[in-house]
Amino acid sequence: MIENSINIIHPTCNMAEAKPPGWTENITSMTPEAVELFRVYSKVPTDRIKEHIKHIHPYPCLATFTFLDLLITQSHQYGEVLQRIKDGDKFLDLGCCVGQDIRKLVFDGAPSENTYGADLEPEFLEMGYKLFLDKSTLKTSFLTADLFDPKSSLRQLDGQIDIVHASAFLHLFDYDSCVKAVHRIVLLFKKTPNCLFIGAQLGRLEAGSIPGSKGTEKYRHNVNSFAQMWDQVGEDTGTKWDVDARLNDEDLYARAEKMGIKAGFIPPGSRWLQFSVRRVA
Numbered sequence: 001m002i003e004n005s006i007n008i009i010h011p012t013c014n015m016a017e018a019k020p021p022g023w024t025e026n027i028t029s030m031t032p033e034a035v036e037l038f039r040v041y042s043k044v045p046t047d048r049i050k051e052h053i054k055h056i057h058p059y060p061c062l063a064t065f066t067f068l069d070l071l072i073t074q075s076h077q078y079g080e081v082l083q084r085i086k087d088g089d090k091f092l093d094l095g096c097c098v099g100q101d102i103r104k105l106v107f108d109g110a111p112s113e114n115t116y117g118a119d120l121e122p123e124f125l126e127m128g129y130k131l132f133l134d135k136s137t138l139k140t141s142f143l144t145a146d147l148f149d150p151k152s153s154l155r156q157l158d159g160q161i162d163i164v165h166a167s168a169f170l171h172l173f174d175y176d177s178c179v180k181a182v183h184r185i186v187l188l189f190k191k192t193p194n195c196l197f198i199g200a201q202l203g204r205l206e207a208g209s210i211p212g213s214k215g216t217e218k219y220r221h222n223v224n225s226f227a228q229m230w231d232q233v234g235e236d237t238g239t240k241w242d243v244d245a246r247l248n249d250e251d252l253y254a255r256a257e258k259m260g261i262k263a264g265f266i267p268p269g270s271r272w273l274q275f276s277v278r279r280v281a
């Protein structure tokens with residue numbers, strides 16, 4: 001069973017959006033893991049952590065503080081991922097934003113030189129250093145890259161990555177873009193079995209498109225549609241993938257209503273979809 005502790009609102013990081021639903025301006029709670037990360041890894045005194053975070057992040061899309069959830073730790077594969085990076089596997093956090101999940105892995109013992117982070121927005125990558133105070137120590141390679149740009153700096157990683165993590169990422173796109181993104185992700189992986197794609201994103205009991213901003217659409221997967229997409233991409237690319245996708249029990253729409261939040265990207269039937277996809281051939 002998937003834990004129900006994943007925060008309800010994970011904004012789309014649309015920088016044009018002035019105040020996303022769920023805007024808080026205040027850090028109401030932090031998990032003990034997040035407090036420990038700032039206290040021990042970043043050496044911020046406990047009583048100054050919240051002030052430090054609020055001081056650093058000026059962006060609306062970070063204003064719900066959900067990046068403090070350290071989503072990667074809720075993956076059932078977290079232990080395996082950590083051990084594999086320690087053993088030399090190359091890890092990429094795609095759409096890493098401020099790179100909190102990379103910092104958590106490094107804090108837990110992953111050699112940072114085996115880690116990569118990629119994001120469309122260079123400001124988020126810079127903000128990560130200011131948040132975690134590790135510019136002089138962290139050896140993660142951060143790339144500013146648009147996953148959909150065939151000439152992006154991600155090309156240098158093609159065929160070299162063992163593990164890709166992408167949380168709150170694929171749900172940003174319509175179905176065709178989602179399929180394109182998965183095709184691109186397959187290119188990043190080594191051509192060997194056991195490569196792993198993990199993450200969590202907004203999903204829905206009934207799969208389908210929902211309206212996005214400015215006439216766009218976003219696709220919400222359920223377990224079947226997510227697995228079918230990977231089957232299709234497997235066929236297209238001559239690869240084979242074992243998909244483990246699960247919808248969380250918690251009804252995110254009900255929770256949003258209870259909180260008085262009207263968020264178009266959380267329609268009825270919304271659940272967190274947690275997945276691991278392993279290459280078998």
Ligand SMILES: C[S@@+](CC[C@H](N)C(=O)[O-])C[C@H]1O[C@@H](n2cnc3c(N)ncnc32)[C@H](O)[C@@H]1O
Nearest residue numbers: 011012013095096097119120145146147167168
């Ligand atoms: C909702 S945030 C999730 C951030 C992080 N993974 C987390 O769980 O906190 C989505 C991130 O994807 C990035 N992004 C959006 N489109 C992208 C693209 N085409 N290529 C690379 N990154 C992209 C955004 O800049 C943003 O940082």
